[in-house]
Amino acid sequence: MGLFDFVGNIGKKIFGKDEDPSKAVTNHIAEDNPGIENVSVTVEDGVAKISGDATSASALEKAILMAGNIAGVESVNVDAVKLANGEQLATEDEFYVIQKGDTLSAIAKKFYGNAAKYPAIVAANKEVIKDADKIFPGQKIRVPKVL
Structure with a gap:
């Protein structure tokens, strides 16, 4: 794999x-x-x-x-x-590396065109994002393609 x-x-x-x-x-x-x-x-x-x-x-x-x-x-x-x-590891979700200055709402806006959809990103990453206000540059997350 x-x-x-x-x-x-x-x-x-x-x-x-x-x-x-x-x-x-x-x-x-x-x-x-x-x-x-x-x-x-x-x-x-x-x-x-x-x-x-x-x-x-x-x-x-x-x-x-x-x-x-x-x-x-x-x-x-x-x-x-x-x-x-x-099953194969191939996924429709995209991996994203958080950049300096990123917020989850900005990431949601970039991928979905709607900042209010950031809870979908939090839900897909609940094991690595324990607090939506505490993400850090270099952290890798999944961005679900299907909402």
């Missing part, structure tokens, strides 16, 4: 030098589990390798974003994840 790149030096700080990054990222995904059974993550040299059984392509995309938006993770490898029902 592949390798997904992220900005490694920014993002949510969930582990320090003395903590086990693999355990911290696994626990982070398991807390808000988007639909990955038997999830396990190993983090080595900035690469988070996710394994488990995804209930859908959407669930896998959410897990990718959850792992990739962590400080210290530069890329996410999902080759060891099995997708249910032979």
Whole structure:
């Protein structure tokens, strides 16, 4: 399925030098589990390798974003994840990297022509956007094509 790149030096700080990054990222995904059974993550040299059984392509995309938006993770490898029902990871949703000065309403205006549709972006990213007022440059999110 592949390798997904992220900005490694920014993002949510969930582990320090003395903590086990693999355990911290696994626990982070398991807390808000988007639909990955038997999830396990190993983090080595900035690469988070996710394994488990995804209930859908959407669930896998959410897990990718959850792992990739962590400080210290530069890329996410999902080759060891099995997708249910032979689904493919190809999605109609678009990935977007938040830029300096962006707001969710500005992103909604750009993609949908209507700033008031930003709740659709928040809903699609509830695992990585806990507070609509707290997004940051370099954060990668999903922008749903279908509302």
